[in-house]
């Protein structure tokens with residue numbers, strides 16, 4: 293799905309945030325990229341997601357060497373291949389979530405009605421079928437993140453990249469989001485989650501640890517779940 297060879301990312305000021313990373317992520321796997329704050333995780337995610345081009349080295353996505361693509365071709369490849377989820381949910385303020393999710397299909401040549409139909413279906417899938425006309429400020433953090441995931445998924449990309457998806461959530465909402473990501477993986481989506489949280493990392497098949505922009509450990513555990521997901525619903529009487 294993604295292959296990096298000796299990839300580097302240097303910023304002006306001389307910081308080598310990614311300092312020579314070779315990494316292959318197979319289709320259908322789930323991978324955690326773990327490391328402390330400042331270790332280069334987000335910079336690496338930007339390379340994996342083709343939001344940024346490397347200063348050196350090679351990156352291929354879904355069989356395409358990105359150095360050979362124009363910016364326009366790269367955006368098109370990104371739009372059909374990758375869904376992004378961020379720590380801050382990045383939902384448009386004041387826009388009902390049905391429309392925000394439908395807009396995830398704007399660049400795919402899908403007609404308006406069909407966009408809304410698929411958006412409703414995807415919101416059902418993340419457990420928000422009863423909240424279609426709510427605006428982000430009327431939702432909990434966990435619901436906002438599930439909306440962001442729905443928006444990333446509505447175009448059915450084979451790859452989902454998430455940067456600290458539970459970073460702004462309480463423990464219970466974080467568990468719901470991780471359960472959703474694991475379900476998506478079980479249904480065939482390749483998942484890459486960036487996190488500084490080991491409890492999150494161990495829920496994925498493979499843990500790649502980075503420090504100072506380099507891989508220092510790469511472990512495949514098969515997604516052992518450290519602590520079983522708690523029955524949050526019975527606590528609060530509903531979804532967090």
Ligand code: ADP
Nearest residue numbers: 303304307309328329330331332333334335336
């Ligand atoms: P992480 O996500 O693991 O916290 P980042 O990839 O955000 O790490 O940052 C890695 C290093 O690169 C840090 O030292 C950070 O200060 C630096 N850095 C990140 N983005 C930029 C930028 N746009 N310009 C200059 N330096 C940056």
Ligand code: MG
Nearest residue numbers: 333334335455
């Ligand atoms: Mg980061």
